Amino acid sequence: MDLSFYKSFMSEEIRDEGRAEGLAEGLLLILKVRGVPTTDEFHEKITNCTDPQLLRQWLNRAATATTADEVFTEG
Template identity: 65%
Template sequence: MDLSFYKSFMSEEIRDEGRTQGRAEGILPVLEQRGITVPDKVRERITDCGDPEVLRQWLVRAVTATSAEEICAEK
């Protein structure tokens, strides 16, 4: 059986995209669980972000932020 697909550039790209989407989807439940309202503008910015490092930073901020806007604020 040919398993080369699992090591191909395309498969790596698909996995990276899935990880990025997973991080974006992880931020919103953290905020909701903390009782923080997420405006549509912020929700869209989070779900549209394709940078895994930025999403990681936002996820860390989501744990202590006092507002959804604070998560995406430039620091």
């Protein structure tokens, strides 16, 4: 059985998309549960992001943020 597809660039891209979608959903859930209000602009920024590393960074900030701005502002 040829398993080369699972090691291919395309396969990795598909996995990254899935990771990004899951991280975006988690980020939005954390913000909602914590009562941090978000605008449509923030919601769109989160759901359109395809970078799992950046989404993880935002997710870490969301754990302690009191505003959505704190999630996206470095510092």
